[in-house]
Amino acid sequence: MTVALRLGEFITESKFEDLPSLAKDYGEMLIASTIASAAVGFNLSSSSIIRQLEIDRGGKPESTIWFDGSVRLPAAAAARVNAVASDAAASDDSDLRNIVHQGTTACASALAVGERFCSSGEDIVAAIVLGYETAGRISTVMQCTFKDKGFHGSIIAAFAGAAAAARLMRLSVDKTAQALLITATSVGGLNAAADTSVAREYHAGQAATSGVQAALAAARGFTVERELFEMKLGFFDCFGRDADASLITNDFGSRWNILTEMGIKLVPGGHPHHGVAEAAAKAARDAGVEPEEVELIEISRPGYAGFANPHNPTDLIGMAHSAIFFAAAGVADRDFSWIHASADKITDPRIRMLLDRVRMVAPPTSDLDRYKGGARVTIVTKDGKKTSATVYAPKGAAILGIDWIDVEAKYRTLVGRANISAGNVHASLGVVRTFRQVESASALLNLLR
Structure with missing residues (x-):
């Protein structure tokens, strides 16, 4: 079985109740962290440019643009805009092994697609955890060699969005695999540009929209090479070096990257x-x-x-x-x-x-x-x-344990700077803390307008 199909099985067949309780907690914390960072990034010029581009482009009003009144855009566009805003403020999250911001991609994509398809909070939290895990496993195989070749971490983060979107769209194993494969042949981004310019957040937007678009294309039957990850001159070969594909699939369910590698930023910056x-x-x-x-x-x-x-x-x-x-x-x-x-x-x-x-x-x-x-x-x-x-590890690292008190403080501080009422800041935080219990993403997103 190909790498993509094994990942597709994992994403499609994993049950919410089988996910570790702490992983689900951290999934909700990632939602809070991503939105908090976006509250600051919303008014930065790079974020404003991308937001206005997508508003001008228009399309079906499927998903909410956070902190922008009643503006709604197609899901892929909303995922892009919200991911750019969150990444722009450099206050989101990272895989601490390689500083890939896959939590931003997973959350921006899952909330946009979840709103579009009327997914429950439980479904969205599961999609975030599984999206994070998918990107984390691909990252494990790459062992940071993509950076040695000059590529930005967004080439990994995009898979979090693709996996989350495919899960929420309830795609089959085959179509979920295709969403990942289409993403693999779509990604890009140069690390040199991200270190010195706003290319970093542009990459984040591209990662989110590429993953969602890949899932949408796969849903309609678009297909690419099935062995694209492991084949000669495929994804692992081109972006990495000496990748051991077995590391992706040999222990599903026994380890979770969101519990061992993830870090939520409790201060700004890299x-x-x-x-x-x-x-x-x-x-x-x-x-x-x-x-x-x-x-x-x-x-x-x-x-x-x-x-x-x-x-x-x-x-x-x-x-x-x-x-x-x-x-x-x-x-x-x-x-x-x-x-x-x-x-x-x-x-x-x-x-x-x-x-x-x-x-x-x-x-x-x-x-x-x-x-x-x-x-x-x-x-x-x-x-x-x-x-x-x-x-040895910064505060907010999963391996140290993350406390809701710290995440709440971040949320209140940063979302408090956004153009929403103090009442909505408080109410939205309450929704995030119990997000797995809500009937739909609108319970949260209506408070961010």
Whole structure:
């Protein structure tokens, strides 16, 4: 049996009641996180451009555009618009192995398609969990080699949308497999562009709309090569290196990526740097040091030797991708929070005075299996004293356990900035927390208009 058919069986035949309870909890948390990030991203120029393009294009009013009054668009277009908004704010989620934002794709796609097909909350949560798992398993096989070849993580995230859409459309095993295969021959995106520009959120939109469109095409009978994943010059061959396809299908149901690899962002910016900020803040608190006393800040983390991106960021894009900024801000403020994505913090003199004092040093050599998006930060003061702190995984990582208290705080903070009433912020959060019990997505989406 082909890889696509095995995945199709898994997506189609898995029952809601057989999914781990915690995986379903995390699926609902992903909905909250994705919407919260979109609330901030909604007004960013990149998000506004894509939203207006799709509004101008028009089409059947099937699915809601979050935070935009009564605007409804075709499901694939709505998935694109909402995914762009969520990704643009760099406040969504990641697979901590490779920083693929498949939760955004799964949620934006599942909510759009679920609204279109009048799916229940239970069905949508299952689609999100299974979509996340599908992308995660493909990611496991790729082992980050797609980034070595220069491709962006959106080539993986798209499968979360395709799987979620196929599940909600109740496609057969064969047609679900075809949705994945059509996605495999449709994806693209260059990592170099995403690190330095708004190409990142454009990729997110393309991933969501490609997955939904693939499911819609498969539903109508469109077919492509059945062995496209594993064949010579197929998906694994072109985008990866030495992929072991058996890793996708050998233990369905015994492990879940949403429980082991997923991280929900509890602060803004690139997930690889959250552990840096936490470690820097802890070291600064332990040392009781003021910025003026700091001689040097050293960052050590596995897999990122010499990788720091913008040294002197001046905007959200630069800040989101700058380990230097995260370290400097963590030391200067002894904390890192949602406010650090603001212009005031990006230009804060106390932070900027430390930027040139941050260095990337050799990666750690011990306890490597404990690191999942973590880092070790050492502060060297002008009197020669050294204080170090290590964070193995950032707050919000599934392996540490995620608390609804933290997700609620994120939701209230970020959705509170959107153009909806305080009452709707509170009510919508209540719906998300028990989303598996609602009769349809409209119970939530009507509160986001």
